[in-house]
Amino acid sequence: MDTVFGKIIAGEIQAEKLYEDEHCIVIPDINPAAPVHLLVIPKKPLAMLSEADEDDQLLLGHLMLVVAKMANQLGVADGYRVIINNGAGGGQTVFHLHIHIIAGFEMKESDM
Numbered sequence: 329m330d331t332v333f334g335k336i337i338a339g340e341i342q343a344e345k346l347y348e349d350e351h352c353i354v355i356p357d358i359n360p361a362a363p364v365h366l367l368v369i370p371k372k373p374l375a376m377l378s379e380a381d382e383d384d385q386l387l388l389g390h391l392m393l394v395v396a397k398m399a400n401q402l403g404v405a406d407g408y409r410v411i412i413n414n415g416a417g418g419g420q421t422v423f424h425l426h427i428h429i430i431a432g433f434e435m436k437e438s439d440m
């Protein structure tokens with residue numbers, strides 16, 4: 329729980345929780361890359377997707393359903409991107425699994 333997201337989950341660092349349930353929270357990204365940029369963060373402190381195993385199957389499915397629910401709520405269901413950066417080589421900077429939801433700009437397939 330010693331990453332910034334662990335501290336947010338523990339209430340040691342403040343963040344606007346747009347959604348919370350027993351498994352995850354959703355907060356706005358502090359440095360948004362698009363008009364809509366949210367982070368879906370599991371309470372379980374998995375460092376990254378590649379550390380997930382079969383025990384995490386339900387959790388990972390739940391996180392994806394929360395992604396869809398948040399996009400519906402925000403009115404961007406017809407156009408958003410879901411990103412997980414895995415490992416330093418994948419651009420990950422906070423080593424507590426999180427899913428980026430980004431929307432509100434024109435996306436092309438080539439914008440990867």
Ligand code: 5GP
Pocket residue numbers: 332343355356357358359360412413419420421422423
């Ligand atoms: P990563 O590069 O690990 O996939 O993404 C980490 C994200 O966390 C970045 O987009 C960064 O802006 C965001 N972030 C880092 N620290 C904080 C924080 O204290 N609060 C919030 N809300 N977002 C953060």
